[in-house]
Amino acid sequence: MNETSLIIDSVIPRTAVVKCTARIGAYIRNIKLSGDLPDQTIAAIKSLLLEHKVIFFRDQSHLDDAEHERFAIRFGKPMLSPTLDPANGTISILDIDSARGFRTDAWHIDFAYLDAYPKILVLRGAVIPPVGGDTMWSNTAAAYLDLPAPLQRLADGLWAVHSNAYDFAIFARPTEAEKTVHNEGLDRASFETEHPVVRVHPETGERTLVLGLYVNSFIGLPKYDGQKVFDLFESHITAPENTVRWSWKQGDVAIWDNLATMHYAVRDYGDQHRVVRRVAIDGEVPVGVDGRRSVARIKIIRQPPASIV
Numbered sequence: 027m028n029e030t031s032l033i034i035d036s037v038i039p040r041t042a043v044v045k046c047t048a049r050i051g052a053y054i055r056n057i058k059l060s061g062d063l064p065d066q067t068i069a070a071i072k073s074l075l076l077e078h079k080v081i082f083f084r085d086q087s088h089l090d091d092a093e094h095e096r097f098a099i100r101f102g103k104p105m106l107s108p109t110l111d112p113a114n115g116t117i118s119i120l121d122i123d124s125a126r127g128f129r130t131d132a133w134h135i136d137f138a139y140l141d142a143y144p145k146i147l148v149l150r151g152a153v154i155p156p157v158g159g160d161t162m163w164s165n166t167a168a169a170y171l172d173l174p175a176p177l178q179r180l181a182d183g184l185w186a187v188h189s190n191a192y193d194f195a196i197f198a199r200p201t202e203a204e205k206t207v208h209n210e211g212l213d214r215a216s217f218e219t220e221h222p223v224v225r226v227h228p229e230t231g232e233r234t235l236v237l238g239l240y241v242n243s244f245i246g247l248p249k250y251d252g253q254k255v256f257d258l259f260e261s262h263i264t265a266p267e268n269t270v271r272w273s274w275k276q277g278d279v280a281i282w283d284n285l286a287t288m289h290y291a292v293r294d295y296g297d298q299h300r301v302v303r304r305v306a307i308d309g310e311v312p313v314g315v316d317g318r319r320s321v322a323r324i325k326i327i328r329q330p331p332a333s334i335v
Contacts, residue, residue: 163288
């Protein structure tokens with residue numbers, strides 16, 4: 027048993043950790059989340075996160091926005107959304123409200139169009155529809171290991187351009203409200219970044235695939251060939267054996283490693299109301315297998331996010 031396991035076991039018994047699948051996801055029982063948890067408990071939660079990529083906590087309805095934020099920032103500096111204002115009364119919480127035109131039913135890495143996108147996300151179920159509204163996560167480290175050696179070598183050498191100016195037509199039947207949210211975000215800020223398709227995780231050393239919704243093109247590949255390459259790698263990332271699906275209840279909290287996962291909010295709840303609230307934690311600029319770092323091509327902020335104290 028290594029030192030990390032001993033730290034976890036001394037704070038969170040292994041009997042309280044229930045794996046969701048063999049490759050990704052674990053449900054952690056008997057913990058009441060708050061900003062006042064001891065440092066050892068936060069360290070144990072972080073270790074479980076690195077191990078399972080996404081971890082879940084039920085029955086956290088005691089959390090309001092302020093306490094959610096206090097808990098989340100125990101993992102690092104909060105990162106403001108560059109294109110959206112925070113929820114009222116908070117500094118960093120993003121209110122993802124289906125009634126306001128938010129749409130994320132595509133596989134993505136949060137803020138991957140930035141040169142240093144968040145490392146950790148803490149998401150809380152505020153209003154959960156009676157039917158549907160699940161979220162899925164995929165393990166991009168496991169997906170990389172599943173690639174045949176020639177495809178690993180191809181991925182290792184590829185770089186992709188990520189942008190928040192993605193083609194909204196990828197979504198089926200977008201509403202006017204959804205288009206408005208997307209266009210308002212672009213009016214506020216524009217980003218375009220070159221990322222390695224494979225980054226080295228700064229804490230685990232794993233190689234993880236960096237793809238998803240915001241990929242605009244591959245450097246050195248024509249659009250047609252790039253789409254084929256994208257589809258090939260995405261099919262490995264989103265293979266069922268690399269995914270976990272969480273059925274939300276109000277008060278649930280999900281925490282995920284944004285450097286080793288992609289996720290997808292399933293849009294299967296019709297016109298019912300769904301609200302989840304999220305805090306992002308600052309990450310660092312990705313490093314590829316050859317040691318090169320991601321590079322921001324475009325970084326234009328026309329309207330900074332509101333500062334709410």
